[in-house]
Amino acid sequence: MHITKSEKGYALLLALTVLIILSILGLSLITITSNSIVKNENRENIVQAKDVSDKGVEFLTASIQKELQTYISAGTVGKADFQTKLNQIIQNSRYSCTAGGVEIPSESGQTNVCVDVNNIQNVYNEKNELQELKKIVPIISTGIVNGKRNVTTSRVMFGTDAIPDQLRYAISTNNGGNLYLHGGVEVQGDIKSDGNLILSRQATWFSGTTARWEDSVTTRIRQAANSVTPKLILNDQKNVFVLNTNNKPTYDEHVAGTRLTNTANYTRFSPTAANASASISAQFFNSPQLNVITKDLSDDTVEITGTILNKATRGTNKRYTSLNITTSTHETRSFAKNYETLVAGETDQCVSWFVFWCTKYEKTLTKSSLTINGASTTGNRTIDLSGTYYVYGDLNVTNTNLRTDALIYVDGNVTIRESTLNGIRENSTLIIFATGEINISNISVDRDTPSIIKGFFYTKSNMIMYGVGSHIQLQGGISANRLILTAVRGSSRSNTFESGAAQALLYDHDRNPITPNVPQRNSRLTVIYDQNLISEYTDFMRDKEEEFITEINAPEIIERSH
Structure with missing residues (x-):
């Protein structure tokens, strides 16, 4: 049988x-x-919700900042006014969480952002002192995308340090003044020019009344210690000019700015042109690319004469009809930082006449001077000066190793010669606000080691500082109406200087440190911005309405969480 x-x-x-x-x-x-x-x-959806909630914080932060900026830009604003306005803005009911906050619709979702007005905080400095012009504002932003929610909570600090804008820069000009950088000046920090900026690869100095030009390199600029890129802040109506050293106008025409439009004398660079940062940066000697910023700069509102006259009527801790300091034991050495001293003369002035007879006299201020001279047979004396000074006249410092922790208002000229300036303590400085010209000269002439000047100088007039024969390192800053800084690099011997080519050799060595036998030729005038200026300035005793608020700080995010 078969089975299949x-x-x-x-x-x-x-x-x-x-x-x-x-x-x-x-x-x-x-x-x-x-x-x-x-x-x-x-x-x-969760990621987008987080993104829109973060944008809500940015929106409200920008809105509050814009309101503050608009307020101070509309007119003169005192400190008390600013404090009131700051509180009004951050407690505005339309921003308040209790009133519902602000709704921000978008294509990807919806955001509600508000201020937790019940938890706004005061700001204190490291000395636990209340900073009345700052507030920490809690902002709560809720982002919703397709039903998914994300809440971003941020604490943002708004306000101002209430300092003159000039203290924020290594170098600046005010009231429309031009800035002249002649030769191999070295700047570490930001530069602001309220007028035109004029560069030259030649430095200038005077032999008697004759202007002399010396070959050098153009200014080198580097970023400040806490910055990534150096900033160049320019008036959007002004320009950068580079002097044609082979076809120069007269010195007087040059510093007066009357020939700037002559294309045979100068090459013009517009800060608003395309690729302005790169083209302007290239005019500086061996510098990184600058962050060139243009804007309509605010008016200068620093008041000096009125501040001094107000002190005469309100009274100070100490008053001198003249003040001449020549010894290291003078009482001013022990004045406290908030100790106020007025230096002004006084005379009787007739305010009421009867025919030819005066029937009433009143005391009026007359010009006087603060003079510091430390000359001795064995060299310059070291003299300490601390406190706040109001000088209704000139300030003269000669032949002195001056150590300071002082703020000085001067209704006159400032002259510093054959001297050094340093702080009494590591962070101390000398801050001067003047109405007249500032002249700093003959400092460490022909020496290879610079004198260190630790201070900040402001004037509503002109200032010139030489680093040709002189050798100066300024740790602080400068602001003047017309400011001229002029310097060579390397050595100086009896009005003889190194060639421009030799002065440039330092930077070949910088790029290639193993290059042998290349001498280091530093600038004979270096300005290094001192970050301590702001905190030092705010530590001095000043009137509530002494300065107007012209600048506010950028908002600072103290904390953010999701």
């Missing part, structure tokens, strides 16, 4: 089994894919 075997049944069963398995796998894959899509959509 058939595999058709098994094949059918196997095919059905495979089909069922594939169907199950397919459904599983579809389910997994669908779940993944949903999860991805959820994750994307």
